[in-house]
Amino acid sequence: MTVPYQDTSELRQAVIDACLSLNNxxxxQGTSGNISVRVEDQMLITPSGIAYDCLSPDMLVSMPLDGRATTxxxxxxxxxxxxHQSILLSKPHMHAVVHAHPVYCTALAMNHQEIPACHYMVAAFGGNSVPLADYAIFGSEALSNNLDKALADRHGCLMANHGAVVTGETLEKAMWRMVELETLAKGYVTSLSIGHPQLLSDPEIEEVLRAFSNYGAQNK
Structure with a gap:
């Protein structure tokens, strides 16, 4: 099992660098995304409404994972x-959460479409689809509950009329999944524009899931 992070200036800077990478x-776009990492029984999360290129390590917010919003x-x-808090609590083996509004993921989320088994990389998210979490207003407990349901057996999902969220055993792995999710969404949207994607079967996806146990990026 991956060991939780320690709260260091290096980790805080790594979170800022990851935010900048999302935009680059x-x-x-802008400040619409957010990142958190587990640090023992706390989480570090990006602050609200501050441009990423204006962030410094001391600006990241440390919060307990036990439900109290003490800041x-x-x-x-x-x-x-x-x-972020709920996902980290419910997934003890995951130590990072990345949320963003990638264009192709968001386009599918606007249409209330999940991503089916159109490509073997769907398995990178834990199953035969990337599910869609039901809509609720941002920041709400209802949205948190909807995401918990969608992510119960997945490492990422789309968010209806909103964006996408992924988890990772490390910050690097969560970032990798977010890039892979947008790439997958772009391929799926493109395939829909030129025809009808042919989906992989459940046994074919199960084969990929087994193969992923030794997949390079999966073992970061």
Whole structure:
């Protein structure tokens, strides 16, 4: 099992660098995304409404994972802190959560479409589809509950009329999944525009899931 992170300036800077990478890659825009990492019984999360290129390590917000939103003396945490907290609590082997508004993922989410087994990389998210979480207003407990349901046996999902969220055993792995998810969504949207995607069967996806146990990026 991956060991939880320690709260260091290096880790905090790595979170900021990951945020900047999301924007540089075109995965996210402005300050709409957010990232959290587990640090023992706490989580570090990006603050609300501050441009990523203005962040410094001391600006990241430390919060307990036991449900109390205690941030006295710190900046206001991301409005999405509830679902970050809930996901990390419900997935003890995952130590990072990345949320963003990638264009192709968001386009599918606007149409209330999940991503079926159109490509073997669907298995990178834990099953034969990337599910769609039901809509609820951002920052709400209802949204957190919807995401918990969608992510019960998955490492990522789309969010109806919103965006996407992924988990990772490490921050690097969560970032890898977010890039892979947008790439997958782009391929799926493109395939829909030129015809009818031929889906892989459940046994074929199960074969990929077994193969992924030794897949390079999966073992970061």
């Amino acid at each position: 890659l075109g995965i996210n 006295l003396g710190q900046l206001k945490p991301s409005t999405e802190w509830r679902f």
